[in-house]
Amino acid sequence: MSLVVYAAAGLFGLSAVILFSRPRAALRNPLTASTCAAVALGAICFFLSAPVTLRAVNQFTEIPNFGAPLTYSMISAYSCSLIILLIHWRGGSRTYRMRMALRAIATYGSLIVAIIVCFTLADAHTERLSDLDTYYANTPYMREMIVLYLLGHGACLLVLGVMCVRWAREVTGLLRTGLRLIIAGIVLDAVGFEAAKTVAVVARWTGHDLDFLSTIVAPPVVSVGALVTSVGFVLPRVLPSAVTHWRSLSDLRSLTPLWREVQSVTTAPKPSPSWWQLPQKRLHWLEASIHDALLALAPYFDDGVRQVSLETALGDGNSPHQAQVIAEAAMLADAARQATVPQDHHIKDPSSYRLQATAAPGASGLVALAQALGQSPVVTAAREGSVKATHD
Incomplete structure (x- = not known):
């Protein structure tokens, strides 16, 4: 008993x-x-x-x-x-x-x-x-x-x-x-x-x-x-x-490809939360860090890469919304690549485009961007620098 x-x-x-x-x-x-x-x-x-x-x-x-x-x-x-x-x-x-x-x-x-x-x-x-x-x-x-x-x-x-x-x-x-x-x-x-x-x-x-x-x-x-x-x-x-917290944990896992893409960008240092802290708090930290990295990459955004990637994604049969997400992911991957090369190779006319993923409520937009980064062959091409964009 x-x-x-x-x-x-x-x-x-x-x-x-x-x-x-x-x-x-x-x-x-x-x-x-x-x-x-x-x-x-x-x-x-x-x-x-x-x-x-x-x-x-x-x-x-x-x-x-x-x-x-x-x-x-x-x-x-x-x-x-x-x-x-x-x-x-x-x-x-x-x-x-x-x-x-x-x-x-x-x-x-x-x-x-x-x-x-x-x-x-x-x-x-x-x-x-x-x-x-x-x-x-x-x-x-x-x-x-x-x-x-x-x-x-x-x-x-x-x-x-x-x-x-x-x-x-x-x-x-x-x-x-x-x-x-x-x-x-x-x-x-x-x-x-x-x-x-x-x-x-x-x-x-x-x-x-x-x-x-x-x-x-x-x-x-x-x-x-x-x-x-x-x-x-x-x-x-x-x-x-x-x-x-369960949804936050799921979003944390989903954001891994996006964080892997941008974490090398120089940003203001932030204390990483301990592993035992609740998923919601860890997600807030990760979202803030990603947004800082996206701001640092904004000068490297190339509208030409985004436009070519958008046309390619539409041609592959994606819906307009999904094609837009893929195009943004491709532009982001290209920007992360350009951020690692010497200054004299950077694009001369940076884009003023604002990522639509950052305007979505919660982490949904960032999660969609992360999924495109990890799955789309269009993004892979941009990451490798094989997307040819024409600048006026």
Whole structure:
């Protein structure tokens, strides 16, 4: 069982690290901060609930079963964080959100105090690592402690479920997908954990033994349910950014032929970003460097080379737009070649032509130019100096 919950804790922790990759920005945004807090508390809950961790906590504190109230308190804190997260996610005035969040903290803070008091008053000297709920189901104060944490978690599931179902009817797109995942996770949690634990405890009260529901069924189901819920919370926050960085990574690879063509041109030095920085930042650096190089090559642009290449590309069956891109790429390749020869061989009448690729939004124009540089035989001819242009 420890392996299952440790795996869940690891996935939760990874999600928290991704969300908290920019600490200052995360702390300034209540929604991001509450998301990070909820995911981190979920990871701690799973880590603490593993039998191996429970034994280590009990040995460290030298208090039998001390890991139980610690875990139950963290489950209550996690339940509270989910409600606060949904409050910030749902929106509203800052005053309203703060008031609702403080109410949730006060409610679950009182619950945590009650859990600790019950454990302090209870007689629980026999260490139980996996079946404490059912083993102590009839023990005074331990019984109340177990009921309290189950009620607190159940109330959280009920509030989240009602809020998500209502909100899902009002929204569309990725937000609705996230809400549906949260609802699915709540159902798994309610059936596989809350109901299973409750039935097993009530069975003990009535003299029956259904401990397997608490010890075998609940742990893996609640792990899956919590992960699905967390994905529902994280997905709308992370996916748009992930898609942006994935596209940036694709553009970085596509711009390689263009950067290879112009990188030898003398430009103002720029610090190269580290390999571990996000693709979007690396793409911005590369675009800026390419634009600087294009400005340095502008005096070497030859309209004659561009015109001859345009006619050749059209004759090869390319569309007018694609032929224009190929012609610009050929002129750029010719300019890069001329920039490496002695000054007295440079063209006498440089072009004032502005590359259309630089006017396109984002990196799309540069990517098209890079593709032409790497694929077109017309560009290859210009790079080798075999395009004959006539100047008046």
